[in-house]
Amino acid sequence: MFVRSAKPSRLASYSISLQFRNMITAQAVVFSKHGEPKDVLSTHTYEIDEKNVPAGSIVVKTLGSPVNPSDINQVQGVYPSQPEKNTSLGTSEPSAVGGNEGLFEIIAVGDNVSKFSVGDWCIPTNVNFGTWRTHALATEAQMTKLPNPEQSKAAGGKKGLTINEGATISVNPLTAYLMLTHYVKLTPGKDWFIQNGGNSAVGKYASQIGKLLGINSISVVRDRDDLDSLIKDLKEENGATQVITEEQNGSKEFGPTVKGWVKETGGEIKLALNCVGGKNATGVARKLSNDGLMLTYGGMSMQPVILPTSLHIFKNITSSGFWVTKLLSGNPELKKKTLAQIVQWYENEELKVAPSQETKFDGSDLAEFYKRGVANSKSGKQLITY
Ligand SMILES: NC(=O)c1ccc[n+]([C@@H]2O[C@H](COP(=O)([O-])OP(=O)(O)OC[C@H]3O[C@@H](n4cnc5c(N)ncnc54)[C@H](OP(=O)(O)O)[C@@H]3O)[C@@H](O)[C@H]2O)c1
Known part of the structure; x- marks a missing residue:
């Protein structure tokens, strides 16, 4: 025995x-x-x-x-x-x-x-x-x-992997990488993705990996007292191109500012990553270009995802789910390849681990x-x- x-x-x-x-x-x-x-x-x-x-x-x-x-x-x-x-x-x-x-x-x-x-x-x-x-x-x-x-x-x-990097490698960095690369072709230097939960571990990997791949990002975060230092951290340390609050995400008046950023690069917001739900998800979906895709991978607010009918009819938006467990369970080669990429970025000090306590x-x-x-x-x- x-x-x-x-x-x-x-x-x-x-x-x-x-x-x-x-x-x-x-x-x-x-x-x-x-x-x-x-x-x-x-x-x-x-x-x-x-x-x-x-x-x-x-x-x-x-x-x-x-x-x-x-x-x-x-x-x-x-x-x-x-x-x-x-x-x-x-x-x-x-x-x-x-x-x-x-x-x-x-x-x-x-x-x-x-x-x-x-x-x-x-x-x-x-x-x-x-x-x-x-x-x-x-x-x-x-x-x-x-x-x-x-x-x-x-x-x-x-450098070698730290214990935090190795112990947290198989869920969040893989999720971020696969959502950005497996579904929609984003043109480096031009296209954008928008995500809520921008301060989550997945969100920080997504903005960093976006930057490594040359993709622009907008991270939506909850307002807070130290918002300025969070914005600085997400932009300077975690690769986010722009950071906006939930209020700005939900405001019609703020829409033209986002359109202006996207126009400057000559691209489109082709992908939205949603781990919050509720009004926040509606706000990020509204910013998608025609034929854009919203991937829902979490439900932190415990609110359902509600999408305006017009987004489906007139912009042909697709709303779909993402589950790393399901995607990788039938595809060991994809997992191996994705892990190897994340390890290489860690070893070359190109990717920072999301901090853990x-x-x-x-x-x-x-x-x-x-x-x-x-x-x-x-x-x-x-x-x-x-
Ligand atoms: N589907 C998949 O394959 C997959 C894979 C990995 C993770 N996930 C899911 O992704 C989500 C994030 O995971 P994680 O490990 O990155 O989480 P995490 O680091 O613990 O971060 C959680 C984030 O959720 C935000 N949040 C919490 N309650 C909220 C609310 N009511 N409204 C708006 N934002 C809220 C927090 O915002 P503050 O910063 O403002 O506190 C924080 O940024 C979880 O739902 C997790 O289950 C799914």
């Missing part, structure tokens, strides 16, 4: 124990039923035999894993993609491990493992792996290699760290490091 539940008397310990044949005592944050994370998440402790790794498998230790909005929705039971609940970790009830993104380091490999060596870095190949845990036993196919810092340097990169796990009770991460996630992206 390679993974087994730890005895209750050892539940509080988090250590590499030599007592039981090099057993690693691991912790995972599990849920057996859906509800608010503070009510349903708990810590399960189990052991992994690091000296008897099955053929074709690897043992990994976690370097970092974030709390994303979709992770919370998954625990709440309101997200369409769900991990399977089972007793493979020795839980008394069928349970799933929370979290979908994370960066891991390989600490042991079984026979016949060809892709990985000890010391390599990796991320889960697919969603629903369960990344809120200290260690995992995985098959080779369940993980995808990322260069560790020495490997990046050896390959000529200016990092909290280092101290070895106590892992579920408490993720519950706090969920509670704090309204004030910025939370990353638990190890």
Whole structure:
């Protein structure tokens, strides 16, 4: 038996124990039923035999894993993609491990493992792996290699990936890149996209990647006391061409200003990215040129998307959804190619990671760290490091 539940008397310990044949005592944050994370998440402790790794498998230790909005929705039971609940970790009830993104380091490999060596870095190949845990036993196919810092340097990169970059690479940067490149042909130097949630992690990647690709952008943000410094940050540090407030986005009087910007470059606003909904989405859709596309990928305001009939009839606007999980689950080659591009931009210091508030796990009770991460996630992206 390679993974087994730890005895209750050892539940509080988090250590590499030599007592039981090099057993690693691991912790995972599990849920057996859906509800608010503070009510349903708990810590399960189990052991992994690091000296008897099955053929074709690897043992990994976690370097970092974030709390994303979709992770919370998954625990709440309101997200369409769900991990399977089972007793493979020795839980008394069928349970799933929370979290979908994370960066891991390989600490042991079984026979016949060809892709990985000890010391390599990796991320889960697919969603629903369960990344809120200290260690995992995985098959080779369940993980995808990322260069560790020495490997990046050896390959000529200016720098290696940071833990934040690696742990948050598979959702938000990929989402931004794919929305900008997979649907509409935007002409560099001329065309524009408009997005709401301009200060979100996805929004910052979209404006940066837009700049790298030569595409102009308008980021819509909520008004705030320090608006000027946010505008400066989004323009100077995150590549946004223009930043406007929700009020300006919804104002008829402001429309000609936007038209003026677009006229200057001789292009069109061909794409709108919507992660807010409500009136905000209506405002960004109104700025699209004829035949433009609005991709809805989030619903932060919890308001429905309402589009004026005239936009459909007279401007032939298309409104469509984007879900990175769906797009990439059937297209591993696209995922590989997109990941390689993001890694290269990070290594060449061309792309900046969206900041995370990092909290280092101290070895106590892992579920408490993720519950706090969920509670704090309204004030910025939370990353638990190890
Ligand atoms: N469909 C997909 O494949 C996919 C992939 C990745 C992410 N997503 C979704 O994309 C969204 C953003 O994700 P993220 O990780 O980038 O989030 P994030 O960094 O946590 O940012 C959330 C953003 O939402 C804004 N916001 C929150 N409530 C709002 C409201 N009522 N009205 C207007 N804006 C509001 C915040 O604005 P302030 O800056 O003003 O606080 C913040 O900029 C989420 O809905 C996420 O689930 C979807």
